[in-house]
Amino acid sequence: MWTLLLVACSSPEPAPPRHEARRHVLFVVVDTLRADAIARADTPVLDGLGARGEIVPTAWASGTWTVPSMISMFTGMPVRQHGWNREPGNVEQFPKIPPAPTLAEVLARKGFHTTALYANDFLDPDLGFSRGFETYRKSIDSQMPDRVASAVREWDDGERHFLYVHLLGPHSPLKPSEASREKHAVDPAWIAGNPLGFLIGQAKRNQEPGVRDAYAAAYHAVVEDTDARLGAILDALGPHRDDTLVIVTSDHGELLGEHGICGHGWWVWEELTHVPLVVDGAVDLPDRVSLASIPAIVTRSLNLEHEWPTPWDATLLVSQRRDKLAISVDGKTKAIWSDDGVQAFDLPADRGEAKPLPVSADLVAARERFEADVPPGTYSDEEVRLHDTTLESLKALGYLDGAE
Numbered sequence: 504m505w506t507l508l509l510v511a512c513s514s515p516e517p518a519p520p521r522h523e524a525r526r527h528v529l530f531v532v533v534d535t536l537r538a539d540a541i542a543r544a545d546t547p548v549l550d551g552l553g554a555r556g557e558i559v560p561t562a563w564a565s566g567t568w569t570v571p572s573m574i575s576m577f578t579g580m581p582v583r584q585h586g587w588n589r590e591p592g593n594v595e596q597f598p599k600i601p602p603a604p605t606l607a608e609v610l611a612r613k614g615f616h617t618t619a620l621y622a623n624d625f626l627d628p629d630l631g632f633s634r635g636f637e638t639y640r641k642s643i644d645s646q647m648p649d650r651v652a653s654a655v656r657e658w659d660d661g662e663r664h665f666l667y668v669h670l671l672g673p674h675s676p677l678k679p680s681e682a683s684r685e686k687h688a689v690d691p692a693w694i695a696g697n698p699l700g701f702l703i704g705q706a707k708r709n710q711e712p713g714v715r716d717a718y719a720a721a722y723h724a725v726v727e728d729t730d731a732r733l734g735a736i737l738d739a740l741g742p743h744r745d746d747t748l749v750i751v752t753s754d755h756g757e758l759l760g761e762h763g764i765c766g767h768g769w770w771v772w773e774e775l776t777h778v779p780l781v782v783d784g785a786v787d788l789p790d791r792v793s794l795a796s797i798p799a800i801v802t803r804s805l806n807l808e809h810e811w812p813t814p815w816d817a818t819l820l821v822s823q824r825r826d827k828l829a830i831s832v833d834g835k836t837k838a839i840w841s842d843d844g845v846q847a848f849d850l851p852a853d854r855g856e857a858k859p860l861p862v863s864a865d866l867v868a869a870r871e872r873f874e875a876d877v878p879p880g881t882y883s884d885e886e887v888r889l890h891d892t893t894l895e896s897l898k899a900l901g902y903l904d905g906a907e
């Protein structure tokens with residue numbers, strides 16, 4: 504015992520080889536993009552990015568709607584730790600995001616110029632999402648490549664830049680391009696009914712024959728349009744492309760009729776928790792990643808020192824929504840705890856999570872360890888009312904209708 508200890512003390516682990524850090528960072532979140540969509544749809548840009556870098560086989564979003572999930576990606580804290588576990592629901596005001604350091608704040612302190620271009624209204628600057636960003640600008644998906652190009656034109660020699668682009672992508676309402684709509688055989692009548700596009704509320708109600716299949720087809724059509732848009736965003740980096748760490752992921756997935764549900768409210772099924780994670784220029788990543796690791800993955804890949812609550816090489820998968828807590832140790836067996844009890848699933852044998860099994864001692868122990876290591880947080884009492892314009896566009900997106 505003593506001998507072993509002495510050997511361990513006199514021969515410390517060799518430091519890991521220093522990663523060759525890139526100069527800039529492009530962090531793209533495609534809202535509502537489930538992991539299997541990039542296998543079902545043609546996504547040559549994401550495939551090419553993964554061929555240059557890495558596609559992480561199993562990445563889990565920490566929450567299954569935008570605000571709690573993005574707080575985890577900004578602060579490195581799982582939902583339990585940041586405590587912001589509210590629902591979009593029929594409310595117009597929310598607590599601010601927790602005061603913990605965000606990725607943008609840390610990078611700004613390290614000398615980066617920071618720019619955010621976001622399309623999802625829930626990323627309201629008044630909630631605190633703009634903290635650390637020099638420029639925080641609402642945009643729409645179709646304008647993003649031009650906005651990125653004009654931001655990049657301002658970059659001067661010697662500067663370092665962090666650019667966060669949040670696309671709505673295949674979030675409802677869906678309005679695929681004519682070419683992808685035709686390719687996926689989506690009847691234009693589904694889209695013509697609303698000037699914004701095909702609303703998930705139609706598929707949720709499921710009162711019209713074929714509506715869910717049509718919505719799923721339109722979803723994959725928009726995934727292909729978004730992939731092309733991502734290609735234009737990467738091209739907009741111009742001469743900085745090869746010197747930019749690129750990370751593409753999503754804040755949560757979408758149910759397209761599985762479990763009899765459409766949308767992303769209230770559950771932690773794989774269609775919601777499992778999202779793509781494609782990186783180019785990052786440190787080598789484990790084959791399963793919790794997205795609360797994103798800030799640590801960025802700073803580790805840039806060789807910057809910062810202690811985040813979740814380290815870059817953490818492999819415990821955790822996702823939380825309301826009373827539901829999903830945990831997986833290996834990406835294969837998963838347990839979901841809720842007010843109704845606990846169920847476990849063998850994912851390789853039961854992708855649809857339809858055959859619940861008794862929970863294993865390993866998963867129970869993993870939950871106990873997680874809860875012992877991660878103190879529960881509470882969000883701030885300070886609530887802010889969203890802007891009127893934000894509320895209007897959220898209503899148009901199908902929120903604030905009491906349904907989700």
Ligand SMILES: [Zn+2]
Pocket residue numbers: 534535568569570623754755
């Ligand atoms: Zn979202």
